[in-house]
Amino acid sequence: MTTLITRIGELVTNDPPHPDGDGSPLGIIRDAAVVVDGGRIIAVGKASQLSDAAARVDLDGHALIPAFVDSHSHLVFAGDRSAEFTARMTGEPYDGGGIAVSMAATRAASDDELRTLVARRVAEMRAQGTGTVEIKSGYGLSVEHEARSLRIAREFTQETTFLGAHVVPPDSRGSAADRQEYVDLVCGEMLDACAPYAKWVDVFCEPNSQFAFTATESEQVLRAGAAAGLGVRVHGNQLGAGPGVQLAVSLGAASVDHCTFLSDDDVAALAGSSTVATLLPGVEFSTRSPYPDARRLIDAGVQVALASDCNPGTCYSSSIPFAIAVAVRDMGMTPSEALHATTAGAARALRRDDVGVIRAGARADLTVLDAPSYLHLAYRPGVPIARMVDF
Numbered sequence: 001m002t003t004l005i006t007r008i009g010e011l012v013t014n015d016p017p018h019p020d021g022d023g024s025p026l027g028i029i030r031d032a033a034v035v036v037d038g039g040r041i042i043a044v045g046k047a048s049q050l051s052d053a054a055a056r057v058d059l060d061g062h063a064l065i066p067a068f069v070d071s072h073s074h075l076v077f078a079g080d081r082s083a084e085f086t087a088r089m090t091g092e093p094y095d096g097g098g099i100a101v102s103m104a105a106t107r108a109a110s111d112d113e114l115r116t117l118v119a120r121r122v123a124e125m126r127a128q129g130t131g132t133v134e135i136k137s138g139y140g141l142s143v144e145h146e147a148r149s150l151r152i153a154r155e156f157t158q159e160t161t162f163l164g165a166h167v168v169p170p171d172s173r174g175s176a177a178d179r180q181e182y183v184d185l186v187c188g189e190m191l192d193a194c195a196p197y198a199k200w201v202d203v204f205c206e207p208n209s210q211f212a213f214t215a216t217e218s219e220q221v222l223r224a225g226a227a228a229g230l231g232v233r234v235h236g237n238q239l240g241a242g243p244g245v246q247l248a249v250s251l252g253a254a255s256v257d258h259c260t261f262l263s264d265d266d267v268a269a270l271a272g273s274s275t276v277a278t279l280l281p282g283v284e285f286s287t288r289s290p291y292p293d294a295r296r297l298i299d300a301g302v303q304v305a306l307a308s309d310c311n312p313g314t315c316y317s318s319s320i321p322f323a324i325a326v327a328v329r330d331m332g333m334t335p336s337e338a339l340h341a342t343t344a345g346a347a348r349a350l351r352r353d354d355v356g357v358i359r360a361g362a363r364a365d366l367t368v369l370d371a372p373s374y375l376h377l378a379y380r381p382g383v384p385i386a387r388m389v390d391f
């Protein structure tokens, strides 16, 4: 059924060439209307120009934005690590060692328990305005449990990521040979079992961590994933300067995520590439770490995305509005840059052009704000003003 959404006080299209837009990258149209049908957008324009439809929804001056695209999350896990979080608030550093705690809890959970946990987290995201979510494995760390995590994730999204190389599991940390054996398993039997349920391959590349993977190990995993037909993404430069960004760019990754510690060469490499730098403000917030310098990246011409990184260790928040508020308050982003980074920018990080935008032909993934303007996302931190709505 065709539905006219009308009396939209402020419509963010992310479609700057739109004739009615304001010319900014957000392509804002005031007093706007949108026509949707069958889950797709049919028409976009001024309310005075669009009036024909079977049904009508009056937004009474509220703002409408593209539903958020959360391009980085780890929703398939059981248990929590609130004690680890509490220790960090009194000075303990984050090093990735706690991932083994989540691995044990996740392996112990039944399929139905994991499914219910993921469903709750996806519903929580939707209630805060998120329409597309990427979900990684990475708390199974065995052939059986990684494949199971991805099978369950696939029930919720097509944007699934194989992260068997999240950390070296505890029983493979004994010697260099054990470690290499695990990397070979990830690139062989585990990849074979996981690839049918995955769109992407990812690796936690941090040479200064005993838990994560070196540049050489990471490259082996990413090349194996790419050879199996998966797109490449990287966790890089989170804990310190490292090779993650350069590796991601050299392999044509869609995104390198975290980017907290970057050299000038890293910034230059990103600026000359199609790899998106995905920043995860909730991680620095919840690990008491320095924030990435978004301003430096944007000024250099790097494409930037913002995502939640919802996970039990570094950031147990699924809220994109929270990420926007922190990015604006503490990372040098303007409110419009932050909104763009959580919609069109994050869509780009997933190499999607049918979400994160409100234009004819795109998916009708729409988020209503209980506010007259998107500016309120950063202006009213912690207030639940964004919700995704089916029209």
Ligand SMILES: N=CN[C@@H](CCC(=O)O)C(=O)O
Pocket (backbone or CB within 6 Å): 074, 096, 098, 099, 102, 204, 235, 238, 283, 309, 311, 312, 313, 314, 315
């Ligand atoms: N840094 C690596 N992986 C996750 C954290 C996982 C965990 O600590 O449970 C992240 O993106 O921050």
Ligand SMILES: [Zn+2]
Pocket (backbone or CB within 6 Å): 072, 073, 074, 235, 309, 311
């Ligand atoms: Zn992550």
